[in-house]
Structure formats: structure tokens, C-alpha cells
Amino acid sequence: MTNPDRQPRERLDDLLARRPVTRGGFLAGAGLGLAAFLAACGGDSSSGGSAGSSSTAAGPPTTGPAEPFWSQGGELNIYSWPDYFKPEHLKYWEKKTGGKIRVSSYENNEAMFAKLNSAAGAQYDLALPTTGWVPIMAELGIIQELDQSRIPFQHLDPELLGQEFDPSNKYSIPKTFGTSCIVYREELTGPIETWDDYIAVLQKNPGKVSIPEGGKGLLAVGMAHLGYKRNSTNIKEFEEAADYLIKEVAPKAAKFGGTFDTDDIRSGKVIAMTTDSSVARKMLIEDGELSFGLLKPESEIWVDNYVIPKGAKNVEQAYSFLSYLLQPDVQVEETNFHGYASAVVDIADKVDKSFKHPEVVFPTKEQFEYLVPTTVDQEIEGKIQELGEKVKASAA
Amino acid sequence: MSTEVSTPAGRVLARPAAGPLRRLVAGLAGRLVAATPLTWLVLFFAVPLGYVVVFSFAYATFGRVTLGFTLENYQEALSGFYVTIFARTVRFAVQGTVLVMLIAMPVAYFAARKAGRFKTFLLLLLMVPFWTSFLIRVLAWKTLLEVGGPVEDVLNGLHLHSGQLGWIDSPTAVFIGVVYAYLPMAVIPLFVAFERIPAPMLEASKDLGASRWRTLWHVTLPQARPGIGAAVLLVMIPMSGELVVPALLGGDRGVLYGSLIQGQFIQSANQALGSAMAMVLLVVVALAIAVSSGVGRLLARREARA
Numbered sequence: 244m245t246n247p248d249r250q251p252r253e254r255l256d257d258l259l260a261r262r263p264v265t266r267g268g269f270l271a272g273a274g275l276g277l278a279a280f281l282a283a284c285g286g287d288s289s290s291g292g293s294a295g296s297s298s299t300a301a302g303p304p305t306t307g308p309a310e311p312f313w314s315q316g317g318e319l320n321i322y323s324w325p326d327y328f329k330p331e332h333l334k335y336w337e338k339k340t341g342g343k344i345r346v347s348s349y350e351n352n353e354a355m356f357a358k359l360n361s362a363a364g365a366q367y368d369l370a371l372p373t374t375g376w377v378p379i380m381a382e383l384g385i386i387q388e389l390d391q392s393r394i395p396f397q398h399l400d401p402e403l404l405g406q407e408f409d410p411s412n413k414y415s416i417p418k419t420f421g422t423s424c425i426v427y428r429e430e431l432t433g434p435i436e437t438w439d440d441y442i443a444v445l446q447k448n449p450g451k452v453s454i455p456e457g458g459k460g461l462l463a464v465g466m467a468h469l470g471y472k473r474n475s476t477n478i479k480e481f482e483e484a485a486d487y488l489i490k491e492v493a494p495k496a497a498k499f500g501g502t503f504d505t506d507d508i509r510s511g512k513v514i515a516m517t518t519d520s521s522v523a524r525k526m527l528i529e530d531g532e533l534s535f536g537l538l539k540p541e542s543e544i545w546v547d548n549y550v551i552p553k554g555a556k557n558v559e560q561a562y563s564f565l566s567y568l569l570q571p572d573v574q575v576e577e578t579n580f581h582g583y584a585s586a587v588v589d590i591a592d593k594v595d596k597s598f599k600h601p602e603v604v605f606p607t608k609e610q611f612e613y614l615v616p617t618t619v620d621q622e623i624e625g626k627i628q629e630l631g632e633k634v635k636a637s638a639a
Numbered sequence: 640m641s642t643e644v645s646t647p648a649g650r651v652l653a654r655p656a657a658g659p660l661r662r663l664v665a666g667l668a669g670r671l672v673a674a675t676p677l678t679w680l681v682l683f684f685a686v687p688l689g690y691v692v693v694f695s696f697a698y699a700t701f702g703r704v705t706l707g708f709t710l711e712n713y714q715e716a717l718s719g720f721y722v723t724i725f726a727r728t729v730r731f732a733v734q735g736t737v738l739v740m741l742i743a744m745p746v747a748y749f750a751a752r753k754a755g756r757f758k759t760f761l762l763l764l765l766m767v768p769f770w771t772s773f774l775i776r777v778l779a780w781k782t783l784l785e786v787g788g789p790v791e792d793v794l795n796g797l798h799l800h801s802g803q804l805g806w807i808d809s810p811t812a813v814f815i816g817v818v819y820a821y822l823p824m825a826v827i828p829l830f831v832a833f834e835r836i837p838a839p840m841l842e843a844s845k846d847l848g849a850s851r852w853r854t855l856w857h858v859t860l861p862q863a864r865p866g867i868g869a870a871v872l873l874v875m876i877p878m879s880g881e882l883v884v885p886a887l888l889g890g891d892r893g894v895l896y897g898s899l900i901q902g903q904f905i906q907s908a909n910q911a912l913g914s915a916m917a918m919v920l921l922v923v924v925a926l927a928i929a930v931s932s933g934v935g936r937l938l939a940r941r942e943a944r945a
Contacts, residue, residue, distance in 0.1 A: 353906040360702050360908070383702055450805065456891065458906060498808045498890025512786035512807070621701035625907040629720070632894050632902055636724055639810070639893025 303404040303412035307395035311339075311570060314563035318343040321564075322355060322367040324547065327419075328568075329580035336567055342560050352376050353458075359385050365554030368561045371547045375619040377415045378408045386550040388413050393562040395569050403546065403586045415548035416565065417586035419578075422606060422614060423460065423543040426508060426523045427515035429534040435515065437539045438467035442492055444515055449495040453507070453516040454488075456500030457631040459617055460517075460543065464488065473541050474618045478626050485630040493638040508533065521582040524603040535603050537610050544606075544614035546586070578604075691914045699911035712915035721899065721916065725923075728896035732878040735817045739825050739874050740867075742818060747829035748859075752836075762830060765823045777816055777887050784812050784888070808890030816884040821877070825870040832866020833859070861942065868935055876924055896920060 317340075321328070325348040333344045349355040352373050358364060364385060372380060380386045394416060396404070403417040427435055432444045442464070445452035455461045463473040465484030475481065497513045498504075505526050507513045518526070523535050551561050567573065574585040575593045584590050584604050591605040598604075606614060695712055698705040715721065750761040768776060783790050784807045794800035806812045836859060844854040860867070882897035891898075900920070903913030 351906075353908070356702065356908065357905045379702065453890075457902075496892075498892065500891055506785065510785060510787040511803070624701055625909050625912075628902060628907040631906075632724075632899060633720055635891055636720075636727075636894040639727070 302410065303401075304391050304394075304396045305401070306397050307391070308393060308566055309395070309397075311567035312393075312563055313340045313567075314342060314559045316341045317557050317560050318345065319369070319557050319560040319564055320344075320367045321346045322358070322370040322552075323348055324371060325350065327371065327547075327581060327583075329577055332568065332573060332577065336564055339567075340560070340563060342557075342563075344564075356380065356385075359552055364552050365556070367552050368555040368557040369564070370550050370552055371418060372415075372550055373545045373547050374406070374408060374616045377548055377550065379619055379621060380550065381409070381414045385553055386414050387553050387555070389416070389551060390562065393566065395566055398569050398571050398574070398587060400586050400588045400590070406546070409548075415550050416569070418547045418549055419581075419583035419585050420544060420546040421520040421583045421604070422537055423455070423517065423545070424520055424523050424603070425515060425517050425536045425538060426526050426533050427536065428508065428532065430532070431514045435534075435536050435538065438464055441515065441538055442468060445492060446495055448514060450497050451512075451514045452496065453498045453501050453504075453513055454492065454496045455517050456502070457635060458628050459631075461499065461631045461634060462488070462627060463541070463543070464492065467538070467540055470540075473543070473615055476620055476623065478623045481623070481627055481630055485634050488634045489637040493634050496638060499635050499638070505529075520603050524582045524600045527600045527603060535600070537606060537614070539613050541613050541615045542610075544611075544616055546616065547583075691917050694910050694914035695918045697911045697914075699909045702908040704910050712911045713919070715912055716915040716919050721896075724894055724899055725896050725919070727893070728879055729923075731895060732875045732881075735814060735821070735878050736871055736875040738814060738818050739821050740870065743822055743825035743829055743870060744867075746822075747826045748833050750826070751830045751833035762827075765826055769823065773820065774883065774887075777820065777884055780812070780816050780819065781807065781887055784815065807888065808892065810889065810893065812888040813885050816888040817878060817881060820884060821874045824873045824877075828866045828869040828873065829863065830866075832863040832869075836862045864935065864938070868931060872928060872931065875927075879920065879924065 319336075319342055321344065323346055327348075328346065333346070336342070337344055347367075349358070355370060355372060356376060356379070359367065359370060359380065360383065370386075377386075389412070391412070394412075396412075399417065403420070404412055406417075409415045425435065425441060427444070429435075432448075433440075435441050435444060441452070445454070454464055459473065462481050462484045465486075465488040466473050466475065466480065468487060469480070469483055471477075471480040471484065497507075497516075501507060501516065502518045503522060504516070505522065508516055508526065509530065527533050527535055549565060551558060555561060568577070569587075571587050571593070574587040575590065578585045578590055579595050579598060582604055587593070591601060594601065693706065694704055696708050696710070697712075698707050698709055699712070750758060750765075754761050782788060784804070785791075786803050786805075786807065788804075788807075790806070791800070791804035794804065795802075806815070840858055840862070841854060844858045849857065880897040880900075881895060882901055885891065885893065885895055886898065896916070900913050900916045903909045903916060907913075
């Protein structure tokens with residue numbers, strides 16, 4: 244993989260240079276790679292603030308244990324997105340430690356949050372919230388401070404560390420990142436570069452194009468059309484976006500969500516759909532006729548992070564597991580397995596030469612220009628969800 | 640326990656040998672048996688319900704509930720959007736119930752009165768699907784109704800339809816799904832009701848010159864009324880809280896009240912509003928039951944007078 248467009252370090256430095264800095268002073272202190280890129284992550288309300296501002300500007304550590312260490316026996320309960328670990332790696336850790344790993348899965352951050360926010364949260368030792376959820380969970384005391392001396396920070400991509408929502412990685416360690424993208428049949432739709440192109444295809448082909456499931460992801464389609472930022476803190480803009488979607492888009496949408504419904508495009512039920520980079524890659528591998536797109540003016544990038552819930556009973560095992568899994572060769576193998584980019588330095592260059600469709604998994608410099616993480620603003624999140632429901636309700 | 644001596648069987652048990660100690664033990668055992676389901680009900684029904692009631696009057700922030708007393712949640716639960724969806728949900732439940740009853744009545748009638756020695760077998764067939772998870776059965780319908788799926792093939796093959804079948808991710812698929820899911824709930828009480836109608840009554844009606852339709856209208860249906868009422872309630876109530884079928888087969892178009900409540904607990908992390916909405920649904924359903932049983936009694940009394 245020698246495509247210069249895909250040098251992670253280059254593209255991330257670039258991000259640093261261009262993001263509008265919403266909380267300038269603070270960021271200057273943190274001054275760290277993706278932090279600026281993820282600026283909006285805590286940029287609204289009090290959410291990111293308390294997790295971030297309480298820490299010093301020292302930033303995350305750059306060193307850690309060189310070798311994995313192995314805990315003795317016990318168990319490890321991981322609450323994760325589905326199929327997110329290579330089974331061989333889980334088995335290897337079990338063999339080395341004599342411990343038992345149990346993985347339960349969730350399909351969205353909201354469900355994960357609701358579970359960890361309840362009494363049932365104490366049964367897990369590791370969870371994987373996406374970017375914007377980390378500060379909320381820290382603020383509500385759902386997750387615990389990490390013992391940083393036990394994390395091999397030297398293996399992690401420094402550009403993914405020290406993001407604004409957790410400037411010294413007190414609570415979270417990046418696992419993988421990916422994008423929310425589209426997959427479409429270009430011979431039927433023509434080229435699709437922007438959300439307006441996507442909406443035009445949808446309007447021309449009623450019942451043949453899907454839109455995101457709900458909440459901010461859904462409203463973002465309307466926000467893009469109206470020229471608003473997807474992480475706006477102005478609820479009025481979201482209301483306008485909802486109105487627009489209700490009038491012009493929802494009635495002609497094939498369905499809401501269906502990120503994993505790869506059959507839809509195969510059977511010809513839809514000709515364009517919104518999905519996730521790993522699913523998109525699988526679809527492109529199966530069907531060479533399909534096209535992939537990251538739409539302008541803004542598309543979503545997400546970073547999933549390891550966190551340890553407050554009531555975790557097997558903390559020792561959790562650190563042992565991390566010390567093993569964060570080894571670069573293990574991380575690269577993980578990417579080869581699940582198709583998401585691991586948070587290891589120069590991942591795009593380290594994956595197998597046979598890694599198919601890297602363009603879907605490792606965005607180019609040019610694409611990184613318009614990739615934005617989703618923030619969770621406690622003040623308006625409930626309202627945004629309600630607007631999303633209204634849009635869905637209107638499509639009956 | 641007093642029942643021991645109040646029934647003849649109890650008197651037999653309470654022979655002289657059964658001293659006070661033995662009676663005490665028997666009494667305790669009886670209480671224990673009664674206490675088990677009661678504990679279960681309290682733990683898994685009354686306590687959660689208590690939480691919902693308390694939360695519905697509490698103040699909510701994202702992911703947190705602060706206990707207190709406010710009617711704001713109810714105000715919101717009974718305002719614009721939520722009421723619209725509530726009305727739509729009631730309409731959905733009524734339409735779904737009518738569809739289920741239209742299919743369930745002839746099926747139950749046939750199974751109960753015309754199937755002869757296959758009666759038990761037919762009833763068993765109705766129960767078989769319950770051995771598989773509800774989710775898997777609904778997902779099976781997704782595969783069946785899919786574009787390019789078996790239903791499309793069959794309809795095309797019979798020239799009843801041509802080209803792609805647009806049922807999946809539409810209300811049509813949702814109705815197919817709910818009718819399928821709730822049919823057994825309706826058939827079972829109806830089966831019992833139809834089976835219990837004494838044959839001589841139907842024969843008498845025929846002997847007196849009534850046509851088949853008149854017999855159905857004036858003898859069979861009134862006799863089966865309690866069964867019909869039970870079937871309607873068993874179908875309509877869970878249908879008003881339905882959220883799985885619309886999500887899986889309806890492509891999540893057209894939100895129903897059940898998924899709105901779920902959304903408040905999960906996506907919006909507003910347990911207070913979710914609780915208030917759940918209470919609204921609960922109260923309306925309870926009222927509906929009260930009204931329908933009142934109407935049933937009224938009809939029965941009028942008939943007794945006639």
C-alpha cells in the first residue's frame with residue numbers, strides 16, 4: 244500500500260490544521276492531533292467539559308509496559324459491538340491466563356449506555372463506547388479512571404490519543420475508527436458525491452434508497468442539505484432539518500436504517516443505502532459492481548474506545564487483555580479480521596497486501612477534510628431523538 | 640386453613656389423628672404454595688410498576704432521574720406528537736385486531752366443531768410455532784416477503800402479481816406479521832368458546848327453521864361472546880405495545896407508541912417521560928378493559944331479560 248493519500252500521519256496532521264477550533268484556549272493547551280479534529284466532541288454544553296477540564300494539559304502518556312502481562316485465571320466480561328474481536332486472539336488470551344472471556348454485544352451506543360447506566364452495568368469489565376459517549380459516561384460516573392501505567396501507550400497512534408473529550412486518556416483508549424458511508428449501484432444512480440446528490444437519487448427513485456436509522460445520523464441528512472453543521476448546538480436548525488426531511492425525503496425513503504441489510508442491494512430492493520465502512524467493504528468484496536461513497540459536505544467518522552465500567556469486578560483481567568490486544572501485530576491482525584482501522588501507528592501500511600478495498604476503510608487525506616465525529620449534547624439529545632422519531636412517523 | 644374443614648374432603652383429611660400440629664404444617668404448606676406466585680408477582684410486576692409510577696412524576700436529565708413531583712412528563716406525554724402517535728397506535732391495534740379476528744373466527748370454529756377427531760391435532764399445530772423464538776419467526780417472514788423472495792416467486796408464478804413485490808418495509812408486511820404473530824392468541828379462547836356451545840342448541844335453531852346465517856348470528860355468536868371478548872383483549876392489548884414487527888418488517892416507517900416508549904428509555908435516556916408514556920398506555924388499556932367488560936355485562940343482562 245504505497246498510495247501517498249493513505250498515509251495516516253500525514254492526513255491526521257492535516258486535520259489538525261484545518262478544523263475550526265470551538266474551544267480554542269483549551270485545545271491550544273491540549274494541542275494534540277485528532278483533538279482538534281474531534282473538537283466538537285465536547286464542544287457543547289457541559290458534557291465534554293468536566294471530563295476534559297479536570298485533567299491537566301499534560302496529555303496522554305507515551306510509554307507503558309513493553310510486553311503483555313498475563314493475569315491468573317478469573318473471567319473477563321466484554322460488552323462490545325458484534326464480531327469485534329478475532330476469536331483466535333480471545334482464545335490465545337484465555338490459554339495464556341487460564342481465564343474465561345465472555346462477550347455480550349450491543350448494536351448501538353444508546354443501548355450500551357442504558358445498560359451500563361443501570362444496575363446491570365456492574366457485570367462488565369470492558370465496554371466500547373463511541374467518541375461522544377465517553378465524556379457523558381465519565382461525568383455520570385459510569386466508567387472508572389484507568390491505571391495508565393498498565394497500558395502500552397507506545398503502540399498507539401498518538402494522533403488518536405489525547406482527543407478533547409479525554410485529553411490525557413484518563414478514561415478511554417482508542418480501539419478502532421471507521422466511517423458512516425454509502426454503497427450504491429452507480430449504473431442506476433449516476434455518481435453520488437454529496438448528500439444533495441443522494442437526496443436527488445432518492446427523490447427520483449421512491450422506495451429504492453434507504454436513509455439512516457434515527458437521531459442525529461438521520462437529521463444530518465437534512466442538516467447537510469440546509470448547509471448546517473451536523474454537530475450544531477442550535478435545536479432550531481435540527482427542527483428545520485426535520486421539517487425538510489418530513490416534506491421532501493422521508494415519504495420516498497425505502498427504509499430507515501438497515502446498515503447490515505446487505506441483501507437489500509443484492510436483491511435490487513434498493514439501489515443506494517447508508518451503511519458503515521466495514522459493512523461497505525464486505526459488500527464491495529462480494530459484488531464488484533457496487534460503488535462506495537463518503538458524502539460531502541460532512542460525513543461521520545467514529546472512534547470506538549475501550550473503557551472500564553465503574554463496578555467492574557475483573558479489572559486485573561481487563562488490563563491484562565488490553566496489554567495483549569494493543570500489541571501492534573495483534574492490532575493489525577484485528578484489522579485484517581474485522582475490517583475496521585485499528586488505532587495503531589500507520590495501520591494502512593501494515594495490513595496485509597491482500598487487504599481488499601482499503602479505500603473504504605482508510606479514508607484519503609481529501610476525505611478526512613470533511614469527516615466529522617458525532618457529539619452527544621445532553622441538553623438537546625432527547626429533543627434530537629424526538630425529531631428523528633417525528634421524521635420516521637411521517638413516513639407511515 | 641379453614642378450607643380443610645369446610646369441604647367434605649377436608650373433613651376426611653381432618654381425622655382425629657391430624658392434631659393441631661399437623662394442621663399447622665398443612666396450613667403453612669398451603670400458604671407457601673400461595674405465596675410463591677404472589678412473591679413472583681410482587682417482585683417482577685408490582686415493584687417494576689411502582690418504579691414506573693414513581694419515575695413518571697420525577698424530574699429527568701439525560702440518563703438520570705431526580706425523584707420529585709411534577710406533572711411535566713404527563714403534559715409532554717399528552718401533547719401534540721405523542722398523542723398523534725398514540726391515536727395512530729390505537730388505530731393500528733384496532734385494524735390488526737379486526738384482521739386477526741376475521742381469520743381466527745372461522746379457523747377456531749372449524750377446529751372446534753368440524754374437525755372431528757383431528758381437533759386436538761389442529762390445536763397442537765397452532766401451538767407449534769410457540770416452540771421457536773418470536774424474533775426468529777418474524778425474521779423468517781422478512782426472508783419470505785423479501786424482494787426476490789419465495790412469496791414474490793409464488794405470486795409471480797401464479798400470475799397474481801408481476802415484477803417486484805413491494806410488501807417488505809411497508810404496512811402490508813407489518814399487518815401480515817402481526818396477524819401471524821397474534822393469530823394463536825385469538826384462536827385459543829375462540830376454540831374453547833365455540834367448542835362449549837351445546838350441539839342441541841344449534842339443532843334446535845335449525846329445527847325451528849332458522850337459516851345457517853341466522854343460527855350463526857342469533858345462537859353461535861352470542862354464546863361465544865365471552866370467548867370473542869377474551870380474544871379481542873388478548874390481541875389488541877399487546878398489539879398496542881408492539882414494536883418488534885414494525886421495526887423488522889416495516890423498515891421502521893411510521894412509528895408506533897411502543898417504540899416511542901422504548902426510545903425514551905434507550906435513545907433519549909429520559910426514563911421519566913418514558914414512564915409517563917407507559918402509564919398513559921396502561922391507564923387507557925385499563926379503561927378499555929373496564930368499558931368492554933361493562934358493555935359485555937350490559938348485553939348479557941339485556942339478553943336475560945329478553
